[in-house]
Amino acid sequence: MGRFDGKVVLITGAGSGMGRAVALRLAGEGARVFGIDVSVDGLAGTAKRVSEAGGAMQTGICDVSRRDDCFAAVDACIAAFGRLDVLANVAGILRVAHAHEMPQRDWDQVIGVNLSGPFFMSQAALPRLLESRGNIVNVASNAGLMGQAYTAAYCASKAGLVSLTKSLAMEYVKRGIRINCVCPAGTQTALTASAKFPSDVDPQLMMRYSGFRGMSQPDEIAAVIAFVASDEAGSMHGSIVQADQGVTAG
């Protein structure tokens, strides 16, 4: 028996990194997974691995910064599997720059994907989750809990997601669903591998959020997300769970 037997899980950002790891983990624990992403290749890669491991996954292209896409994705998930038990808002992007030099396009994209995306997905999914008494797990970041140099838009988007989690948790506190947030810090994924910092950063300013224990692996974060999404975490609602190697402890 798996913790997610009979459950349907919709995962954003399922084409890479943590989203892929969550898809593999939850499918391995019995979930039927509907994975969405902007990357066709990424989704195909995840679906192949889930299938090779004996799991069930269907996919859909969705840009979570577009409200219509989000509603269409939830409809497609229901058409595929007939129900929805867990929404995992994992998709996210990082843009790095001196704050005074960041183009508006980058600011808008980061807020659009990292904050508006989870809100639109929640709007679309909530009626279904109220039916199934399901739950939402948002993936924010240590960047949502502390100030970080050179990533102002990212920090603002993730702090907004922390606040969105708590706000929705309060609004739906009497409705039988759960809404929580996991905050990883540095994790070995494409997002960190492709981050390009300006050549003239002050490394001292980055030490506060670099930590002392190195980076996490995506499957370590997926294990935390799986627990929060499972019935074992029935008492967790409105929780902001750090999985950050101690970065925000000091």
Ligand SMILES: NC(=O)c1ccc[n+]([C@@H]2O[C@H](COP(=O)([O-])OP(=O)(O)OC[C@H]3O[C@@H](n4cnc5c(N)ncnc54)[C@H](O)[C@@H]3O)[C@@H](O)[C@H]2O)c1
């Ligand atoms: N990697 C880290 O160090 C780290 C630390 C803390 C929090 N996070 C957060 O974890 C989450 C997962 O990040 P990751 O590290 O696995 O990154 P990743 O780049 O490996 O995966 C992100 C996925 O999101 C998808 N995506 C991007 N824009 C999208 C959009 N508009 N609509 C739908 N999908 C979109 C990408 O195609 C990609 O498949 C993000 O929310 C990120 O902010 C990452």
